Amino acid sequence: MHHPDLNDDLDRIDLRILEVLSGDGRIAVTELAKKVGLSKSPCQVRLKRLQDEGYIQGFRAILNAAKLGLEHVAFAEVKLTDTTEKALSAFNKAVLQVPEIEQCHMIAGSFDYLLKIRTRDIQSYRRVLGEVISTLPYVGSTSTHVSMQSVKDEAF
Structure with missing residues (x-):
């Protein structure tokens, strides 16, 4: 998920957090921290900052259109x-x-x-x-x- 023109305020770890969350928004913070190479507390701080600054707008369920009959x-x-x-x-x-x-x-x-x-x-x-x-x-x-x-x- 490399976007060279993204805001300069985001570093490599921030971008990795966004990449992991875009694939699994329900991942536990401890697991997220492990995947991005941080301990839990700094990962939580970054996650909160990414939400507060609007890089993460929210989390939602991906619905199965076929099961809902909306194909x-x-x-x-x-x-x-x-x-x-x-x-x-x-x-x-x-x-x-x-x-x-x-x-x-x-x-x-x-x-x-x-x-x-x-x-x-x-x-x-x-x-x-x-x-x-x-x-x-x-x-x-x-x-x-x-x-x-x-x-x-x-x-x-």
Whole structure:
């Protein structure tokens, strides 16, 4: 996990702590300390600092989409009818209220946003697209790309 342009305030041990935690957020501090070559107390101090300074935003469970029946993933390109700050802000706020939208990225290119939408099946997706996404503020048009297989899907 080498990122040469990361903040200079992070040393090799900090980066190793982040790398280990990104693979196992539930690792015990004693085990984490062992993996990064520190004793428990200095490791706890570094861990707290990384959290306090916002390098670690939180810990969460990774859910099994297949077991939950939420394997259908589609990406929707969205073009807005208006791209003033007011319109972008209204769209951004509305997107946060839609649980099926897993990710939303403002895009520099031929469309304005790219949404990652997770549903049970194509019928559920069509419902979400028609009843929810197309009615979001300032949505002019959408274009859908259905994911056939997730080859790599990692959070940073």
